[in-house]
Amino acid sequence: MSLLLQYNADLSGFNTLALPARAACLARPKTLDELEQVLAERDPQSPVYVIGEGSNLVIQEDLPGLTIALALDGMIKVRETDQHVWVAAGAGVHWDDLVAWTVEQGWQGLENLSLIPGTAGAAPFQNIGAYGVELAQVLEQVTVMEIATGELTHFPAGECDFAYRDSRFKSRDKGRFIITGIELKLNRQAQCNISYGPLQQHFAGLASGEVTAAAVREQVIAVRQSKLPDPAVLANAGSFFKNPVVSTEKAEALKEAFPQLVAYPQQDGVKLAAGWLIEAAGWKGKQLGPVGMHRDQALVLVNHGGATPSDVMALAAAVRTDVWQRFGVQLEQEPIVLP
Numbered sequence: 590m591s592l593l594l595q596y597n598a599d600l601s602g603f604n605t606l607a608l609p610a611r612a613a614c615l616a617r618p619k620t621l622d623e624l625e626q627v628l629a630e631r632d633p634q635s636p637v638y639v640i641g642e643g644s645n646l647v648i649q650e651d652l653p654g655l656t657i658a659l660a661l662d663g664m665i666k667v668r669e670t671d672q673h674v675w676v677a678a679g680a681g682v683h684w685d686d687l688v689a690w691t692v693e694q695g696w697q698g699l700e701n702l703s704l705i706p707g708t709a710g711a712a713p714f715q716n717i718g719a720y721g722v723e724l725a726q727v728l729e730q731v732t733v734m735e736i737a738t739g740e741l742t743h744f745p746a747g748e749c750d751f752a753y754r755d756s757r758f759k760s761r762d763k764g765r766f767i768i769t770g771i772e773l774k775l776n777r778q779a780q781c782n783i784s785y786g787p788l789q790q791h792f793a794g795l796a797s798g799e800v801t802a803a804a805v806r807e808q809v810i811a812v813r814q815s816k817l818p819d820p821a822v823l824a825n826a827g828s829f830f831k832n833p834v835v836s837t838e839k840a841e842a843l844k845e846a847f848p849q850l851v852a853y854p855q856q857d858g859v860k861l862a863a864g865w866l867i868e869a870a871g872w873k874g875k876q877l878g879p880v881g882m883h884r885d886q887a888l889v890l891v892n893h894g895g896a897t898p899s900d901v902m903a904l905a906a907a908v909r910t911d912v913w914q915r916f917g918v919q920l921e922q923e924p925i926v927l928p
């Protein structure tokens with residue numbers, strides 16, 4: 590057991606915002622047996638935290654109890670038909686390695702989700718999404734281990750309560766399960782989704798059936814690299830706020846006052862571009878101490894070096910207050926705050 594545990598472990602490499610933090614006890618289980626053992630031998634009174642690569646985390650202070658960063662790897666084809674391929678991946682697999690591997694095989698479904706940082710195990714937690722596609726559209730099932738009992742269960746996608754940046758693992762079952770693996774259903778024949786503006790422009794004139802997953806992946810990577818700061822170069826946790834959904838009446842009133850407002854009608858209201866609101870509130874490229882909102886992407890909060898969690902929280906609060914005062918819209922933070 591002790592071989593699996595590291596005490597007073599440095600977590601600065603486990604959060605892409607590069608905040609200084611330590612875990613009282615860190616476990617990196619490589620197999621389900623090791624994970625079961627770690628859970629069975631833990632102090633049941635102490636908290637358990639599960640982290641991936643920390644690309645969606647704000648670690649506010651040192652983590653007490655047990656922190657688990659799964660190292661379960663492996664990507665395999667599970668079964669196939671003439672039209673579909675089912676693939677499984679361990680929770681510790683780097684997400685983009687899985688995307689790259691499936692695209693190399695000529696399988697289609699994950700290409701729009703290229704280059705999203707993090708692990709395969711974290712992907713269902715907030716139902717990762719980008720460029721018109723969400724994980725929920727390709728996910729077949731999730732395998733989880735219940736922290737309290739060590740029991741393994743499979744949840745079909747339909748039982749995961751997937752919504753925009755949300756799932757049962759983030760809401761009603763928060764802290765109950767460890768996602769140990771995922772299974773995805775991909776297409777053999779390309780049916781790429783190129784509805785997102787920049788993809789549509791790039792592939793203009795081609796029917797989606799003529800567009801390959803490899804070509805879409807290449808383009809998504811190019812767009813992401815031109816727009817988003819690489820956390821390895823400038824520490825950040827991606828979009829710091831979710832795009833808020835407001836009522837149609839509210840959106841219409843805002844549009845009248847601010848004709849440039851970027852808004853997308855949804856079934857349950859109108860989704861506003863949080864980046865536009867933040868930029869219009871004057872925060873794009875602005876710094877508050879060692880942290881700031883990125884100069885090209887107002888939605889991304891960056892650590893220019895040496896930031897503390899309070900610097901991050903102070904900037905987030907200032908941005909939220911300004912957006913509220915100017916537009917009457919509440920911004921909800923996307924990264925998870927630990928502990």
Ligand SMILES: Cc1cc2nc3c(=O)[nH]c(=O)nc-3n(C[C@H](O)[C@H](O)[C@H](O)COP(=O)(O)OP(=O)(O)OC[C@H]3O[C@@H](n4cnc5c(N)ncnc54)[C@H](O)[C@@H]3O)c2cc1C
Nearest residue numbers: 641642643644645706707708710711717718768826827925
């Ligand atoms: C530059 C950048 C761009 C990004 N772009 C996007 C984007 O386009 N779309 C998008 O959706 N997200 C995006 N993100 C956010 C992030 O990449 C995703 O949320 C990713 O899934 C987080 O993976 P992780 O392994 O780093 O998880 P972590 O940040 O370590 O954890 C996130 C949450 O998931 C939970 N969790 C992690 N692993 C497990 C597990 N095995 N079982 C149970 N719970 C678990 C943690 O407890 C935590 O609450 C971006 C982030 C960055 C830094």
